[in-house]
Amino acid sequence: MLEVEHLAVSYGPLPALHDVNFNVDEGQIVAVLGTNGAGKSTTLKTLVGLMRPNAGSIRYRGEPIGGVATYDLLRRGIALVPEGRRVFAHSTVQENLELGAISRTSNAEIQQSFERIYALFPRLKDRRTQLAGSLSGGEQQMLAIGRAMASKPALLLLDEPSMGLAPIFVNQIFELLVELNEQGTTILVVEQNANLALEIADRAYVLDGGRTVLSGSADEIMNNEAVTAAYLGA
Known part of the structure; x- marks a missing residue:
């Protein structure tokens, strides 16, 4: 459904992403994990057309969408829940x-x-x-x-949905994401609460320094002690 290959993005002269790679298959929940500054939010902003890639490719259902306008992407079935909620x-x-x-x-x-x-x-x-x-x-x-x-949307992107929420609301939000997925919505979630994200995800990718450094099933990432200690804050 979504294929990201060798994505590179800069803020002016400052590089933010160097080599980001991941896939989202239809019907999956995919988690993108990493510490602050790893490039998670920049990746989502690029996926929805708020930033333009310097290099690499983004394909949605086989069609290249790098640099496509945000409104057009919304019409194609991609929607973003931004960090900090930003309701009107x-x-x-x-x-x-x-x-x-x-x-x-x-x-x-x-x-x-x-x-x-x-x-x-x-x-x-x-x-x-x-x-x-x-x-x-x-x-x-x-x-x-x-x-x-x-x-x-066919593909729902979420940027740090647990940020600033009380634990009871965090659990409710993630339960609802599972329900939305069961009803047919494919989900890509960027999240610092790695353990919670991995509990609901099918597959996960870890970003570090603007690069994809690890990938695997959610169980593989969660059960790898070296991975957990190095990237997931354990």
Whole structure:
């Protein structure tokens, strides 16, 4: 579904990614792990067109998408839940979801998506007329995921979904990711909480210094003591 090969990206003269490689097969949950500064967020920004690659290739369903506009990628079925949630604080929950569906044209299908999102996130349904900025951090993360799901993505990208959340919300978010995956959404999650990400992932990649340094099944990464000590903070 998604193939990234030898990806290199710079912030002006400063290189951020040197040689990032990974694949996401349809139906999988794939985790990208690494410490701060490893290049995880830059990778996601490049995948959704917010940064342009200097070298390498990104292919989505066989088509090259490196440098394709973000709006076009959304129409093709790729949606991002950004780090820090970034909900529209002065808009209601419902208005945030409507903005997420802006690339779609069928009102009937959009309404079906809203019903699905509210079924997944009952807290949001109870607060649908509430301003997003007044929600708790966990509720805002649910809204950020719901807003991305309103575009009906085939591939959902998440940047540090556990960041700043209480443990009870973190567990709920990751349980919901598993449910979304079981319902047919392919997921790529960038996460510092490596153990939690590996619990739900099929496959994992570790970035270090802007390069892919390790890959394997989630079980292989989790059970390799040397890997855990070197890259996962154990």
